[in-house]
Amino acid sequence: MSDATRTGLLVSVRSADEVDAALEGGADLIDVKEPTKGPLGMAEAEVVAGVVDRVRGRVPVSAAFGEWSANALTVAHWHLELKLAYVKWGLAGYTPSPGWGEDLLDTRRELPAGMEMVAVAYADWERAKSVPVTELVRFAKRFRFRAVLLDTWGKDGKTLLDFLSPTELANVVESARRVGMKTAIGGSLRPEQMKQLKGVCPDWYAVRASACAAGKRDGVIDVSRVKKWKEMIG
Numbered sequence: 001m002s003d004a005t006r007t008g009l010l011v012s013v014r015s016a017d018e019v020d021a022a023l024e025g026g027a028d029l030i031d032v033k034e035p036t037k038g039p040l041g042m043a044e045a046e047v048v049a050g051v052v053d054r055v056r057g058r059v060p061v062s063a064a065f066g067e068w069s070a071n072a073l074t075v076a077h078w079h080l081e082l083k084l085a086y087v088k089w090g091l092a093g094y095t096p097s098p099g100w101g102e103d104l105l106d107t108r109r110e111l112p113a114g115m116e117m118v119a120v121a122y123a124d125w126e127r128a129k130s131v132p133v134t135e136l137v138r139f140a141k142r143f144r145f146r147a148v149l150l151d152t153w154g155k156d157g158k159t160l161l162d163f164l165s166p167t168e169l170a171n172v173v174e175s176a177r178r179v180g181m182k183t184a185i186g187g188s189l190r191p192e193q194m195k196q197l198k199g200v201c202p203d204w205y206a207v208r209a210s211a212c213a214a215g216k217r218d219g220v221i222d223v224s225r226v227k228k229w230k231e232m233i234g
Helices: 016-025 045-055 102-109 133-142 166-178 191-195 223-233
Strands: 008-013 029-032 061-067 086-090 116-122 147-151 182-185 204-207
Touching (some): 008 223, 016 029, 016 045, 016 223
Parallel strands (some): 061 086, 116 147, 182 204
16 A cells, blocks of 8 residues: 555456466556456456465555446445455446436445445546546546546557646545545556656556557556566656
């Protein structure tokens, strides 16, 4: 886990085979997702269980459960039996209407004790047909979510900085910190962009593609790339 003075590294893996490389590189939190199924693609329950077993409690484990729907809990039934610190659903296709969000809160209430639901804000919310970032962050703060992820829905070469400026990101991080909410910043960022993000200190930078061989989301986690990230955020 991270504290206010240190930014950690979240590395998304797609199988237990990638865990050792991520941890050797210095990952502070292991996330599980299937990159071929979208930005927050859900891995099979057996895959997530394998990752949890391989981590052996050395760092927290989180998992992506795809895009939220009314039957989100049913789809994730077996996943919810696992020891996960954080779970997250994207909100693509979730167009906010007056009084929106109660269904999301209902989902959160049904999670097992000790498992936190991450509020996910897509920076490219317009093309994801999702909730505007400022509105989503306001919602997360109001209802005391423990963590918020800033990510991109489209994985087409654009990064978080194509949609949000470093100043906007820093403002979100600081406003979240004031209410005790942790922040993770993803969105296909590359290590060289950290110069622009020098004043942005989230609890975690979240990476997948740039931590893989050849910088491809469907590649394999590369120890040297993970170490490079650790050096950049250190």
